[in-house]
Amino acid sequence: MKRVTREEIQDYVTYVEQRDEFREKVLKIKGALRIHLGNNLTFLFENHDTIQYQIQEMMRIEQIVKEADIQHEIDTYNEILGQPGDLGCTLMIEIDDPAERDVKLKEWLGLSDKIYLAVTSGEKIFAQYDPKQVGDDRLSSVQYLRFTMDGKAPVAIGVEHEKLTVETQLTSEQCEALAKEI
Numbered sequence: 001m002k003r004v005t006r007e008e009i010q011d012y013v014t015y016v017e018q019r020d021e022f023r024e025k026v027l028k029i030k031g032a033l034r035i036h037l038g039n040n041l042t043f044l045f046e047n048h049d050t051i052q053y054q055i056q057e058m059m060r061i062e063q064i065v066k067e068a069d070i071q072h073e074i075d076t077y078n079e080i081l082g083q084p085g086d087l088g089c090t091l092m093i094e095i096d097d098p099a100e101r102d103v104k105l106k107e108w109l110g111l112s113d114k115i116y117l118a119v120t121s122g123e124k125i126f127a128q129y130d131p132k133q134v135g136d137d138r139l140s141s142v143q144y145l146r147f148t149m150d151g152k153a154p155v156a157i158g159v160e161h162e163k164l165t166v167e168t169q170l171t172s173e174q175c176e177a178l179a180k181e182i
Helices: 012-033 048-062 067-081 098-107 172-181
Strands: 034-037 041-045 086-093 115-119 124-126 142-148 154-161 164-169
Touching: 012 034, 012 041, 012 048, 012 172, 034 154, 034 164, 041 172, 048 067, 067 086, 067 142, 086 098, 115 142, 124 142, 154 172
Parallel strands: none
Antiparallel strands: 034 041, 041 086, 086 142, 115 124, 115 154, 154 164
């Protein structure tokens, strides 16, 4: 996985001039890297381009100009990618109703330990995550996960939690897109 370097990041004014074109390119890439699991979980697998886009957007929105702050954004977002052979993703728990969301985020505590990618052999590779993303009594609705794939391409994604058990097979387009990122 190629990490984003400082040389690839434009100042936010220059970026704004080219934003529409870059945004269109990244949205096409995200299509095959976005996977829905059940009714409430969306995984957005990241790659070099999607991370570069996130960094540029943060710089644009926050008008970041200090070199140390730019490097901090680069380092932070590159962590999502993990190491070579890893698949990094953003998990969004999407529940519109605030009361229901509050209940589910409490019920699903421990969910991050139970998320897996399945490979052709049937082996399940469970997610790694930063424990700081999880509170004592509830999940954050956004999680950053990594899967150490060891060269194995996923064919399914699932979760085995006592309050939520679901698995979905990946489409051939998703399998191909994820295999290119390992």
